[in-house]
Amino acid sequence: VVADALDIETLVTEAEMPDVIKWDEASPVTFQGDKAEFVDYQAAAKELTPVAEYLTANPQQKVYIFGMTATVTGGNNGTELATKRAQTVRNVLTEKGVSEDQITCVGLGQISNPLRVDDVDANGHQIQELAQKNRAVFVIREESDMVNVLLDCVNSYV
Numbered sequence: 001v002v003a004d005a006l007d008i009e010t011l012v013t014e015a016e017m018p019d020v021i022k023w024d025e026a027s028p029v030t031f032q033g034d035k036a037e038f039v040d041y042q043a044a045a046k047e048l049t050p051v052a053e054y055l056t057a058n059p060q061q062k063v064y065i066f067g068m069t070a071t072v073t074g075g076n077n078g079t080e081l082a083t084k085r086a087q088t089v090r091n092v093l094t095e096k097g098v099s100e101d102q103i104t105c106v107g108l109g110q111i112s113n114p115l116r117v118d119d120v121d122a123n124g125h126q127i128q129e130l131a132q133k134n135r136a137v138f139v140i141r142e143e144s145d146m147v148n149v150l151l152d153c154v155n156s157y158v
Helices: 005-011 041-057 079-095 128-134 145-157
Strands: 002-004 020-023 063-068 103-109 136-141
Touching: 005 041, 041 079, 063 079, 063 145, 079 103, 079 136, 103 145, 136 145
Parallel strands: 002 020, 063 103
Antiparallel strands: 020 136, 063 136
């Protein structure tokens, strides 16, 4: 089950956190086009605070941060940008006291995976509303089955 980060403060406390949290265009954790810079750093940092508080209160908990991008036909697979975006989220969490040892960053880019929606039409043109859903970052608890599913997608792509 993927928890959209629409009401993060009720989803994440120092005692619990969902297995999978998604931030996309509907959240404050959004990025400038083709960059690994937040649209609004202060809003993104505030949104990520409950996750940082959970991870600092639970230093044994490890998470993966997966970045994903919209499909760009004729371009690269987007994994480099997606990785940089995941690292930007990691940087905010570590600035808030989370140990880097608790976080692994992975760029999914445009690689097919169960969290991705098909964002191009039959002619190969991007469908903007769906592409926005793929411009996302996920924080996933290490023990979640989804981690292995996503890592398998990355490994089978290479």
